[in-house]
Amino acid sequence: MRRFSAIAGSGIFLIAAPGVVAGLVPWLxxxxxxxxxxxxxxxxxxxxxxxxxxxxxxxxxxxxxxLEGLGTPAPVAPTERLVIGGVYRHVRNPMYVAVLSIILGQALLFSSWSIAAYAAIAAAAMVTFVKLYEEPTLAGRYGAEYEAYRRNVPGWLPRITPWKG
Known part of the structure; x- marks a missing residue:
């Protein structure tokens, strides 16, 4: 996929998926x-x-x-390369973590139990999607490269190591 197409496709998917999940639904x-x-x-x-x-x-x-993967997060236009740079060095699912954090931030901002409950439902749906679709798909597409990445990078929360001064 060409860089411009990857950027445009990712932008459209940003509006269609996280825009709805973390924007439209909490807004409603x-x-x-x-x-x-x-x-x-x-x-x-x-x-x-x-x-x-x-x-x-x-x-x-x-x-x-x-830019790194030359593709989009949308399953219909996947990346050509496994994305492992930037924030992906610390956590395998930063988009899901970010979307859930945006929803939880709005729950705090408005002291809204309905948005907090929605965050719990969204989290369960995301974990299920990752386990049942994304992980097997990435393993099939990238093979040993993905398995090595998966062994070395946590899925949801970055590893916190104590500071030793």
Missing amino acids: LSDRWGLPWSPLPSFALTGGMLVIAAAAVLLHAFARFA
Whole structure:
């Protein structure tokens, strides 16, 4: 896939998938973001920072697919190469982690139990999709390269090693 096509396809998929899951659905659950912000200032601040940080990670992950992998995250236009650079050096599923963080950030921002419950449902759906579709598909497509990557990089949360000074 050419670089321009990869960038355009990734941009369209960004709007179609994470845009709906982390944007449209929470927007609807929060009465079009009409809910008042959390009465707890620390919740609103933490939620806002989480949304911003996670959005940056999500954009970075999408850019890696287009520029490093020469493809898109969409199953219909997969990457030509396994994406293992950038944030993918630390976690295998940064897009899912970022999307869930954006949803949880909105739950905090609005102190919304309905958005928090939606995040739990979305997390279960994402884990199921990764286990039943993505991991077998990547193993079939990239073989030993993916298996080595999978052994060395955690799926959902980066490994935290204690600092030794």
